Amino acid sequence: MLFLKKYKEAVVSSLFLAAALIVEHAISFSGQAYVYLPLYGFSYLSVGGPVWIKAYNSIKNGTIFSEFLLMGIATAGAFAIGEYAEGVAVMLFYMIGEYAQGNAVHRARRSIKSLVDQQPNIATVERNGSTKEVHPATVKSGEIIQVKPGEKVPLDGKLITQKASLNTAALTGESKPMSKEAGEEVWAGSINRETPIRVEVTGGYEDTKLANILAMVQKAAKRKAPTQRFITKFARTYTPFVVWSAAALTFLPYLIVENYVFQDWFYRALIFLVVSCPCGLVISIPLGYFGGIGAASRNGILFKGSDFLDQLRKMKTLFMDKTGTLTEASFEVEQVYPVNGYDKEELIKLAASLEKQSTHPIAKAILNHTNGQSLYTVENQQEISGKGLQGIINQKNVVVGNRELLKEFGIPLTANSWDDAYTYVHVAEDGRYIGTISIADQIKEDSKQAIEALHKLGVSHIIMLSGDNQQIVDHIARELGIDNAYGDLLPDDKYAHVERALGPNKTVGFVGDGVNDAPVITLADVGIAMGGIGSDATIETADVVIQTDQPSKIPIAINIAHFTHRVVWQNIGFALGIKIFVMILASLGIATMWEAIFADVGVALIAIANAMRIQNKYSDNSFWSPSNSDRPDPIDSEPAACCSTCQ
Template sequence: MVSFLTKYKEAAASALLLVAALILEHAFSFPNQHYVYLTLYGLSYLVVGGPVWMSAFRSIKKGTIFSEFLLMGIATVGAFAIGEYAEGVAVMLFYMIGEYAQSNAVHRARHSIKTLIDQQPDVAMVERDGVALMLHPSKVKVGEVIQVRPGEKVPLDGELLTEKASFNTAALTGESKPMSRKSGDEIWAGSINQDQPVRIKVTSRHEDTKLSNILEMVQEAAQRKAPTQRFMTKFARVYTPIVVWLAVGLTFLPYLMVDTYLFQEWFYRALVFLVISCPCGLVISIPLGYFGGIGAASRNGILLKGSDYLDQLRKMKTLFLDKTGTLTEGSFEVQEIHPVNGYSKEELLQLAASLEQQSTHPIGKAILNRSNGQLLHDVEGQQEISGKGLKGRIDQREVLLGNRQLLVDNGIKIQANGFSDPNTYVYLGVDGKHAGTISIADRIKEDSKQAIDKLRSLGVNELIMLSGDNQDVVDHVAGKLGLDAAYGSLLPDQKYKHVEQALHPSKTVGFIGDGVNDAPVITLADVGIAMGGIGSDATVETADVVIQTDQPSKIPVAIDIARFTHRVVWQNIGFALGIKVLIMGLAMVGFASMWAAIFADVGVALIAIANAIRIQNKFSDSSSWGLSGSSSQGLSSEAPATCCDAC
């Protein structure tokens, strides 16, 4: 509670002073009471109204006389002039709360980009003067040697000194298969050492690593992505001068038109007119629709970081998609087992799993997972054939397991297996004969095809895959899903260039991904979408939309929600403006009181709430999409912080 009051001290102070003034005005009676509560109202107003008036003056200095800031100021001063002190303060207080929500959402997103991406390895074990020292990577010099243990991230770019090693580079390249490296090969910061301690000669300073370059691209993209101009700013350019001049006319023109002109009477009507014209009702009713959309999305496991992105989703016609972890599961699985020469699938899998039972390699793990705990054989004399596979004796039989070259080198003729997919193939040889082939690949998610088909039906007519995986695999997955184009073997900057070239004011471009390598592109795109369940922290924080359940089919759900929300928002705008214009007309002829003004704001807001509830009800059940397990816990709390973005 204390931290909340500190962070929003102006609004909190104004609210407390307003409550104190209302209590003193209506609950007590004592001499000079009027001066006391009027002073409290004035202080309450100055705390929240001061910044708005300053914004109005700055706007005037820049040449924009009639802004929403000026209208707020004039209307609330008018409320004070006719004795509606609480109304004047409340209008300004609600306006400031909306501004807080807008600025905080932007600040939080920008700050988290740097904070989370900077969570790259902050310690390097460097060999210096015959001793291994733990230093911050920025303290390590080019040319020095660092040590990286299994499971640790490489802190700096360098050249591998160890004879051979395996690294998971998915966070940087999107490549689903771990990369085998030999002595002399380049190793990137952010890669994860898979299986053994390694020594690396540093070739780049801390600020020049691939991971640091990703951060720079994120920041550049964030600067290039201009915020959507808010509806109220556009609206105020026309609305504000009209109502101000109408109020001036309402004060003085009757002098020329009526016989018994009383300045006080017409000035009072003009002030009531101005109070009614204050767009507080619109300020509330617009985000209510977006709040409904954000809430409906969260119930379906979709986190929207602002109402602007509902509009961007609605207009999106081009979508770039990452492959690994986005359209595919991001983990290896055995796809098919093809035995030959009289072996059964069960026997083939048992032999392969027996050789791999001590393996930490993802391919070995995939075979072990498929064996599902079945009894494995003891292996004698097992040895690893560098870059090719494994060799050992099982029940007096010599068994080979590895790539094609391993069997060829041992004089084993490989029989055709009928596989055509560009998967990873593991070959098994027993006593000099080919025993069978196991196909291993990253599996396409169950709902990926459904998502692509639904996106096309919604008018997203350009669907393009960008991936770090090799081109054959990318083409295979794209063909199965029916994508328009697919580009493989891409580094982060190459993905960035593809999306950058597609950006154009006439169309809205989206990108969806999950790895750190996708963070710059997600930030650059008009609407960046991240897979939140398996995605990296940096990617989730830079994204505009987060799919909490990692289901691609949530993207068309989000688009449907965005389009329905758009209709509801404009219904609310039309209704709010209609009621306001009607009561403003009544005020001009003297038939509208402050109670009518309150209805024009509060009544409209309540009706808008009822209308916005329709969004929640319409999208409360995701079963029609064939989805399950939507996780919206913890998401709805974000909505209030972003629902005022449109104001």
């Protein structure tokens, strides 16, 4: 019932249209227009009525030749030549498209609302010597709250407990847990991973980092003006030209020719209007874009609307998140560097023995690298917050951690090459440095080729934005050939970078995957989300969704956008060329209604067939392997290959 209520115009129109088609083509009613014509009329009024009302309101507001008037003229022209089903179908499809666009906006807003609803609604606050569960909005700055392991921190504050391990992925987008010490800032939305903690609240419920993400999304949505559709621009020129030309054809000859007969010139004007009826364009242009959207979906790319095909085609600047977008968001051991005669396997075994109780992604990477070998028993193990671990193995004091931990124990490193883009775990035994393990987030296998293809396709400025540290970000950027890279960023920092890049004559894109990316994706002219691992909020606010998480799909999407644009303009040129030719014949009194019907219906069918080429060209959804050295050029490729990122 909810469906019928929400889409009642389209449902009623469809039922009347089906009834009209059955009656018109039934043998018993063949040729009896008075039987089926009212059915077509009711079907048309169900969906066409609202459009004509919008055309009327548009005229009242000063915009005479709007897309709504164009739709009215198109469908009225179809009725004038007896193509009743076509006239109804054009208006029905237009209405369905409006429903789809409205639903996309509604889903985006609903998803962001659910993001805020997920903010913790219970805070355990210390009051009068006891604890009490209250709504976070009632907790005042300066009060103390408690957060158990596995719970979300409900409010921003300062850590009172000596140390804490927090999962901040929802805010920073980085998969590595964040270690905090007493006095450091703790953000609402972070998940406490290990022991109970106490936090002194420093801000209100409406001022948390998580609430700020929502505010930025809403601000971006208001600022991001909808792209003006081609059909709107076209209507402003084509519709007045046709209307005034038909009027001129009717009345101007009175001033020029002898023996002026109003009926003759009015008939020529009617043929002129029938020829000019833009049904072919109204159908084939959206069909071209639908073809592009369909071809993209076959390749794992979801466009939220035809506007974004045009926007993506014009994009010259692209901001990209790192973790989960260009990298796998999974850590692996890159290299093992033993010193002082130590064996690589022994070094890994010592480190893994201390790390085996940890759930930290780096610890898991080291444990995975042991290949299942048995580990040592550790005695008196201690964690040094934010630095590493210490324990007794085979009666020797073993230390595993970062550079700061070794400095704390007065253990000098015998190598100084540990300043590049990896996470380094140093190992010492009885006060002597014995080696280093390098660990890195793995770059996706198609990231480098994707960046190369984007540059070839005219995306001249590619910038990486990440919450990871600047050294790692710089290294990844050098590896991939990215133009600029900025690290150590929070969501509002990313937002500021993209906001500065926006301009009236620029098309700026952003691609990301985490909740923290949702505001920036909404702000950008083209927001692209990695749909496989992306958060619901990010996917819903995005304009384009890469369903397979492959960055190589972005240049494929751009290629589809370019080809769709060419096909659409081929249809426009062909349709207008034929129509103008027949209009001239009609003005001279040479063309009859038969030529007019061909110029309308025949051109529409040819344009539709041309639009279907998009689906055929990009029907192959197989992708190249990075090892394939025979990839075609992304622009001049044949139909069998979309771009340098597919074959």
